[in-house]
Amino acid sequence: MKILPPVSIEGRSLLPGKWDLLAAVLVLGFLILFADVSRDLVQPLASVSTSTLSLDPANLPGFAARTALRMLIAMGVSLAFTFAYATWAAKNPRARLLLVPLLDILQSVPILGFLSITVVWFLSLSPGRVFGAELACVFAIFTSQAWNMAFSFYQSLRTVPEDLTEAGRTFGLSAWARFWRIEAPFATPSLIWNMMVSMSGGWFFVTLSEAISVGNTTIALPGIGSYIAVAIAQQDVGAIFWAIGAMLVVILIYDQLLFRPLVSWADRFRVGEEQRDDPPQSWVLTMLRRSRLIDWLTAPFEAMMRWSYRFTPPSFGVRAAFRDSDSRVSGAVWYGILALLGAFALWRIWGFAAANFSWRELLHATGLGFLTMLRVVVLILLASAIWTPIGIYVGLRPKLTRIVQPVAQFFAAFPANIVFPLAVSLIIFWDLNPDIFLSPLMVLGTQWYILFNVIGGASNIPRELMDVGDNFSVKGWLWWKRIALPAVFPHYLTGAIAASGGTWNASIVAEVANWGNHTLRAHGLGAYIADATQSGDFKRVVLGIAVMAFFVVVVNRLFWQPLYWYAERKFRMTA
Amino acid sequence: MTDLLEVRNVRRSFPRSGGGELLVLDDVSLTLKEGEIVGMLGRSGSGKSTLLRLIAGLARPQGGTISYMGAPILGPAQGVAMVFQGFALFPWMTVLENVELGLEALGLPEKDIRARALAAIDLIGLDGYESAYPRELSGGMRQRVGFARAVVVHPNILLMDEPFSALDVLTAENLRTDLIELWGNKQLPTKGIILVTHNIEEAVLMCDRVLLFSSDPARVSAEIVIDLPQPRERTSPAFEDYVDRIYVEMTARRVERMRQVQAQGDSIALPLGHVPPNQIAGLIEALSAPPYDGKADLPDIAYEQELEVDELFPVAEAMQLLRLADVEGGDIKLTHMGKRFADAELNERKEIFSRALMSHLPLAAHIRKVLDERASHSAPRTRFLDELEDHMTEETADETLKCVVSWARFAELFSYDDDAELFSLENPT
Secondary structure, eight states: OOOOOOHHHHSOOOSOOHHHHHHHHHHHHHHHHHHHHHHHHHTTOOOOOGGGOOOOGGGHHHHHHHHHHHHHHHHHHHHHHHHHHHHHHHHOHHHHHHHHHHHHHHHHSOHHHHHHHHHHHHHHHOSSHHHHHHHHHHHHHHHHHHHHHHHHHHHHHHTOOHHHHHHHHHTTOOHHHHIIIIIHHHHHHHHHHHHHHHHHHHHHHHHHHHEEEETTEEEEOSSHHHHHHHHHHTTOHHHHHHHHHHHHHHHHHHIIIIIHHHHHHHGGGOOSOOOOSSOOOOHHHHHHHHOSHHHHHHHHHHHHHHHHTTOOOTTOSHHHHHOSTTHHHHHHHHHHHHHHHHHHHHHHHHHHHHHHOOHHHHHHHHHHHHHHHHHHHHHHHHHHHHHHHHHHHHHTOHHHHHHHHHHHHHHHHSOGGGTHHHHHHHHHHHTOOHHHHSHHHHHHTTHHHHHHHHHHHHHTSOHHHHHHHHHTTOOHHHHIIIIIHHHHHHHHHHHHHHHHHHHHHHHHHHSEEEETTEEEEOSSHHHHHHHHHHTTOHHHHHHHHHHHHHHHHHHIIIIIHHHHHHHHHHHOSOO | OOEEEEEEEEEEEEEOTTSSEEEEEEEEEEEEETTOEEEEEOOTTSSHHHHHHHHTTSSOOSEEEEEETTEEOOSSOTTEEEEOTTOOOOTTSOHHHHHHHHHHHHTOOHHHHHHHHHHHHHHTTOTTOTTOOGGGSOHHHHHHHHHHHHHTTOOSEEEEESTTTTSOHHHHHHHHHHHHHHHHTTOSSOSEEEEEESOHHHHHHHOSEEEEEETTTBEEEEEEEOOOOSSOOTTSHHHHHHHHHHHHHHHHHHHHHHHHHHHTSSOOOOOOOOOOHHHHHHHHHHHHSTTTTTEEEHHHHHHHTTOOHHHHHHHHHHHHHTTSEEEETTEEEEOHHHHHHHHSOHHHHHHHHHHHHHHHOHHHHHHHHHHHHSTTSEEEHHHHHHHHHTTSOHHHHHHHHHHHHHHHHHHTSOEEETTTTEEESOOOO
């Protein structure tokens, strides 16, 4: 199973349509709305200081548990969102027109930059501040997880094999029953895979959003992220290592207790494929299956679901969307609402722009955007040059693959920002140029996508093809040029697209770095957003985010998308 | 005539995941002379393909020698080219580029590469397809590219690994005829051909000599010289005689071996290949109906039922094993139980099958006994897997258990929960 590329790459049309524009306007409008509301809220909030946090490693298990719990809650919220949003988009052709482009824009918004705004907003919502901060943190993780899960689920729903759907209809299953008995199970393996990918991204965000300061508001929720923030402030290298260790343990536990069982369980939902030689195994799942406890626990739930299948909610499902009688009325209402929303968003944008916009600032941000893009390009090229040959070498050796592949996936899941302080302290120690040496941090966490995708690709090259190479003594550069590189290209590309997207996002935390009271600053759009956040300057935050989202979308549309389809057509091994 | 290739006492085994070795080829010898097509005929998975890879130098034998024109083969040898079962074309290269690959590797000048590639494409009948990608071609055309790619390097030996088995019947026949014609007219720039196949008629149609391979581990069990002029007629009595002879050879050995193992008493160590009960029932029904009325010639029924040897033999053997039929001298004959099965209703069939399992398949009886004796009436899969692995490889044990589960389910002898990997006596009520 592969990682899904972003929406704009899966789509086939190059030029943005009117729906893309509407989606962009809506997102930008609400960004501004958020920012405007938040600006007024920053002042009265007193700080929740970081000084209360102790760096005693004995606290770490507790912190780790809190962090892991936040992840779990956010995952639950993301799942709920996925089911609602993706199903709506898949079942309702009218809604789909907007919802899919909207996902694309949301996927491209560097939510890291938006963190500050949401934090303040959520803080203001709740009377007890800690609860508000918790909400903000969960929301931040949610925004890093939900989009690709929703997109994967949407795609699965749209590709449910016709015969399954028809079988469901023949047996008179209601749309509700069809959804739970056919469509959701069909979508499960891919959804779980994307949950794992989301989780990888989520660790990054949870550690960042636990400790955040906006203007003069500082929040430090107990958790690994805050622990690291304090360690940075106190320049405590030992504590950083403790945090890294704790993070490793948490990720391992998640893998063993949650994802292994899920992947192993979901194996049964793969449709139309041969039984695998080595079906994924999980000791936890085996244990659960052997015990009767789970049966008892799930039995009432199952009974409830079976009971619910007998009813047909009238507004659920495709039939509702195609019903002719009320389609004109509901169409008018729907488009009316959209028009209103769009107008409202435009009005906010207009108001915001009239008050704050300056060409100089936009040019400045765009210029910085090009600087960051240069970094991203160079870094992805470097990472590709290093990891592609290594990935091919590893992937062609099954024994080595079994060792390296999980490690690479693990590194991809590991929040790279945790090791930033170590690198930063070295840069300060040797007095290196931050414009150059901060850059590699951007790709630190994302390069692994390239490695494990290339390994996956190389290990899936049919043996007969490798035999051909051997049989005709194809060696050296000819072998790389004609056989190895083309064979892994589509896989490499999937990895590179994921890595590139992640690298843009990481620029916001990597282009500005602190160590104690030293601050390193590289020139780039990431640093621009980070600085604006730090000083609570919301208009620059919004501008920076908008410019970065624009860069990401344009790069996706103009570069990755054509390349992706070219590779899919020419290099995919389905001949 | 000179020997192009000489294989002497070759042995090859693979390390098993559970430790130990899995012997695939045992003491195999053969020669290929100039101007010969030699067939290697055996079941799928009988190690023929492994042998072919050894000859191509893609892998090394653990024992014995392989020499090509007098020199030992130590790696991929120039002058030995292979045609693959799954075509093995590079999807990102055009037909022309695929064909040119081998020449590029030889480091020839570009002009020669182009000229030779075009000549090969012309020879194999691919004219006009030079710039097509493999995905645009039908299976038959793809395999033609496979042939062109192999002959373009002017190999002394052409190795063909079931080259027609992925093609439909008509296309395969068309390609076979073309190939034989080119070979007969001495248009192929190659001196000898080794053809691996599991299709008996294909072997008789194309080869000068056929080596029969027995499996587990593969040995050459017989050599049959096909002394017929080309082109050969499938319908000629001489042709049919050869086919019959090979059928007899191939079944006799297996059945004999099975009898021996069964005769050893209540040994559970008989490796089984999974044959769905429906196939057994289907063949029994076909056999009991006219024109066979309980007895049939194997080649005939294979032809009538459109069964490949690979599909027919395992079913026939399963029936032999369960004493539902007797396989002898190229014939298959229903036993008394087999006839009763044919006439019975579903529930009675299940009963007959259940009794057959209990009395003729010690492993099934053993599992049932263990389940009966245990208070919980259940036992984990590993309980029996470990037992089987004392006698056979992990893969074979796995396959054997799968087969027993499938048969026992049909017979309602015991049940199995794949999630919990648990055998038990209870069925969902």
